[in-house]
Amino acid sequence: MRAVFVEGENAVAVRDMAAPIADERAVVRVERSGLCGTDLKILSGKIPVQLPRVIGHEVIGRVAVAGSTGSPAVGTRVLVDPSASCGRCPTCRADRVHLCPHGALMGRDSDGGAAEFVAVHETQLHPVADGIGEDDATMMQVLATCVHAQESVTVTAGQSAAVLGLGVAGFLHLQLLRLRGADPILAVTRAGWKRDLALELGATAVVTPDDAPAATADMTDGLGVELAVECAGTAHTLRQAMLLAGIGGTVLVFGTTSPSADDMPTYQWYYKELTIRNPRAARPRDYARAVRLAAGGSLELGRLVTGTYPLADADKAFAACRDPAQLKVALTTE
Known part of the structure; x- marks a missing residue:
């Protein structure tokens, strides 16, 4: 599959890599991967990561291979919660899985979603209605973090x-x-x-x-x-x-x-x-609410997407992210 790698300071490359193996996880065929300030900081070296690293944590796609429980099923459109957690530590047991000290953020601590496929645990997937437009769906990961912030x-x-x-x-x-x-x-x-x-x-x-x-x-x-x-x-x-x-x-x-x-x-x-x-990230219920808000049509989400680029043009997408006349920029696999 094709994926977008950060290979060094301000160095982006699009190249082939092996598609992820399910290994009891679900494999998602990525449709869109939004870019944000965190990605720019990783690219510039302000946020250190192990290189090379596949970028991207704002992912919308469809289940290509179901996980161990079979839910969500193959073909289901999903929003990916990019934060993995252990589910066992005191923080997780206190309903703060988004703050798990043993957790990992895809695109930073593990390879991310600026690729044709990504493998994640089923608990990180939130079904998205097909009727929600592509641009609206692109905004839902960021929306979830804002929902979480305002819940505080x-x-x-x-x-x-x-x-x-x-x-x-x-x-x-x-x-x-x-x-x-x-x-x-x-x-x-x-x-x-x-x-x-x-x-x-x-x-x-x-x-x-x-x-x-x-x-x-x-x-x-x-x-x-x-x-x-x-x-x-x-x-x-x-x-x-x-x-x-x-x-x-x-x-x-x-x-x-x-x-x-x-x-x-x-x-x-x-x-x-x-x-x-000073809230951070989002909880599973914040993602679920973001999906409901997007479906309800009470927010103007798609208007904030100002540019989409194929994976092959990742360098142009990052340049657009630095343009003050742009808002949300996303990579597409189609």
Whole structure:
């Protein structure tokens, strides 16, 4: 089969390899494999992996060989949960399989889904209705992580919120907040071209980071937002999220960054008695809910897919991922 390998820093190769053997696992014929910031960090060497490594952890496909229990059956369209877990440790037994210290993420710790086939345990597969469009389905793995993140915070009707950073995750969080009744919602981005889309997807107002403090004060009568969702993964946006949050507010840290203590407004954190939530990955039930949301049609998912490329053009796909005018880019096997 054909697969996309990271072979070194910024070195991608598409070459043949043996198709995976089921070995009691299910084999999935991959239809789409989305690319994200984690893949770019692996490619650049910021996230070290054993090389060469088949990239990719956002996978939609069909069961080609059923696993040991026969479910899902051959031919079933599935979303792949990319996180394997041991199922036995105290963390797994506490319903935190997504945090298993013995687990592995496909595309990072094991070969991933940017290939024609991938083998995974049956428990990692979630059936997807054939009626869900390809672009909508492409977004479901990321959607599950956003669902998991928002499960960690309370959102009530009329609650004020801000979303900082309008990449794929930012647009998904924006829509989930609107679906849950948050209002008003301030979207913060430097990219002017995203303004109209953000307004269509639920933002009350869209402003630049420079204008965000004044806009927040105006929108909340000077109180600050009750929930700030950080989606850009920079020290600046994390700092600003804490500053925009009001007294007793919550900051949901979805982006990943490693700021120094000097970057953080620690006194504001203390003075406002902020709650900081830092969710990771997604649980099986979050994937199941993501599938239901996609099937329900209440979210605009497919509009966030801005480019698809065949495996043979993986280098072009990665170049597109670095283009600030793109959102979700995916590899296809057809």
